[in-house]
Amino acid sequence: MGNISEALSVVGEISISFLGFDEHEQAAAFRLLVLVLVMLTLRAGIQAVVAVLGAGSATRAVAPDEAAMMRALCSQAVPAPGEVLRLEGAGFVPDVDLRGVYIRECYKGLADVMLTSPLKKFILTGTPGVGKSTIFYYFVGRLLQQRSTPPPFIIWQHAFYSGGRAFCYNTKTGDTLCGEVSSFMAALMNPDTWYIADAMPPELKTKAHLLLITSPKRDTYKVLEKRGARMLHMPPWSLEELQACRSKLDLSVSEAFVKKCFEYGGGVARYSLLQLEASNNDVEELLREGLLQQLRGAIDTSSVSQVRAALADVATQDMGLDTSHRVIHIKTDSSYSKRLLEFASRWVAERFMNKAAAEDEYGLVSLVNGSQDTFRGLMHEVWMHRTLPKGGEFTIAPVKLTGGTPKLVREAEYTLKLPPCKEEVFEEVVDLARKGCEEGVYYKPVSARLPLVDSLLRVGGVMNLFQMTVSPDKPVDFAKLEGLLGDLGITPQQEARLIFVVPEDIYPNFKINVKTGECGQKKASPTAPALATRPKLCIMRVPRAQVGVRALSA
Structure with a gap:
């Protein structure tokens, strides 16, 4: 202590003398200097104590909102695909604005894969905006409702929370705690624990089952991928799923x-x-x-x-x-x-x-x-929408459905001449039927979702129904085809052709099949007299894309 005082005295005298203070001013300045040094020393000591205490026992606290959510998930059965998950008396945290979660078919499929795979690490990605984060609530519900013993702990993190904040649910006690992810290290080292990280790189020092939910950002998932994690993909929504979700959640959008x-x-x-x-x-x-x-x-x-x-x-x-x-x-x-x-x-x-x-x-x-x-x-379809309205000569092969045992047989090829024509789009088949299909107009639906056909063109009184495909084979559902012709107002007396438009590399081996039923059974075959009322089936060969095809009208 004497050495410290002596040092302070020397430093103080040198500093104060240098500043030109008199004797009284030097004494006051020295006392102020000592006070500042004492305060700095106390502050450093307090920080050291806090650091020691923190290292010995990481701070954790009860998470009331997350606890209510987990209780609600525990208290109900997991909804089936097409149904809605709702939480009574709790909210979806951190997505507090959610009214409910529409359960997609892929939620079940993805959960089945992760819960039955021998692998323990997974990366779930997909197109941004398809709702990858909301599978979290369904998947946690599946974990809690497992027929076998549920995991001892479920730990999760979300980029929405600051820092390394994490939540841990203890399935034995029912407690939900919040703290730094490092404070749950014992649970993370339990090989039966499930650890879910959403939109942020996970803690890699773990023996737990690990699921990383992320947009397709390599910086987020690359380290986990290098460690052998299985990459899974959530597909985009179908229109039917979107409309069902809108209706069942009573959303304001039309x-x-x-x-x-x-x-x-x-x-x-x-x-x-x-x-x-x-x-x-x-x-x-x-x-x-x-x-x-x-x-x-x-x-x-x-x-x-x-x-x-x-x-x-x-x-x-x-x-x-x-x-x-x-x-x-x-x-x-x-x-x-x-x-x-x-x-x-x-x-x-x-x-x-x-x-x-x-x-x-x-x-x-x-x-x-x-x-x-x-x-x-899709590229082939769009390219054909650019090519067919231009007109030209195309090789097509008629396909005949024989009587008796139903069999589709390709017949001799011939050349089909299509004239250059104007283009027109339509919303619904009923609108097109009401207006009527003009000769020499290439009709294309606004949506690529029209059953059976991608475009229509009447040439020489014959209605040509085009279906673009790159598949090696295609089934024909005659019942639906007849229904489409009826919707278009095409009578049995009017000639129609259903033309499968395929690239030249697929054309030689392309096959048309009779539509099969649920158990692989072929639907009732048409009788010979009924064949006369059906549209002719044809396969069109189109050459490889070439420079010089005009652009679509905007």
Whole structure:
């Protein structure tokens, strides 16, 4: 202590003398200096004590809102797909504005995969805006309602919360605590625990089952992926799912608004279901001010080279701008493991291809001819909508349905001549039937969802119904086909052709099949006299895409 005093005296005298203070001023200044040093020393000591205490026992507290949510999830059965999960006396935290959660079919499928897989680490991603975060409530419900013993702990984190804040539910005591994720390390090291991180990199020092829910951002999931986590994909919504959710949750958006959002932007719930209550009923005006502006901006910043790079490498798309996901959506198969890319909608594909045709037509042709899987299907359809109205000569092969044992047999090819024609779009088949199909007009539905056909063209009194496909085979549902002809006002006496338009590489082996029933049983075959009233079936061969096809009218 004497050494400290001596040092302070020396420092003080030197400092104060240097400043030119007299003897009394020097004494006052010295006392002030000592006081400041004492206060700084006390502060450092307090911080050290706090640090020691914190290291020994991390602070945790009861989380009342989350606890109420967990009690509500425990007290009810998990809804089936198509139903709504509601929480009595509690809210969905942190999504407090949710009225309920519509249970999609894929929620069940994804949960089944994760709960039955021998793997313990999963990454769930998908197109931004499809509602990946809301599967959390369904999945936790499934964990709590497992027929076998539920996990001892369920821990979750969300990017909505600041720092490393986490929540831990103890299934034995029913307690829900909140604290730093490090404060739940004992539970995280339990191999039966489930740990869920949403929109943020998880704590990797864990033996628990781990689910990371994230938008397709490689920076968030890359480390976990390198550690062998299984990548799963949530598909976009179908229009039927969107409309069912809108109806069952009694949302303020209209059926027409949801339909238009789907036609323009695809199956993204954020576009159509999470809109603020509209101040007017003009659907097109609302879209122009919101969704269409976003989509056009995304298309304007996209190029053929960017799309090709995204198709070639997952990481390229996931490291790119978020706008790229407005143009290209992530789809999947029944395993939810395969990543399939497709344009968000036919509207997006058409506008992208129009832009590409003007800026990089050679690149666009290469993309059309080189695309695969689901991406090829929509590109082929849009390219045919560009090609057929131009007219030309096309090779087609009639397919005859024989009597007795139903069998579709390809007959001799011939050349079908189509004239150049104007284009027209229509909303519903009934509208087209009311107006009537004019000769030489290429009719295309606004939505790519018209059953059986993608476009119609009357030439020489014959109604040609075109269906574009890149599949190796296609079934024909004669009952639905007859229904469509009836809706169009086409009588049995009028000639009609259903033409499957396929690329030249698929054409040689393409097959048309009779539509089968639920148990693989073929539906009742038409009798020979009835065949005369049916449209003729044909397969059209179209050459590879070439430079010089005119653009669609905007």
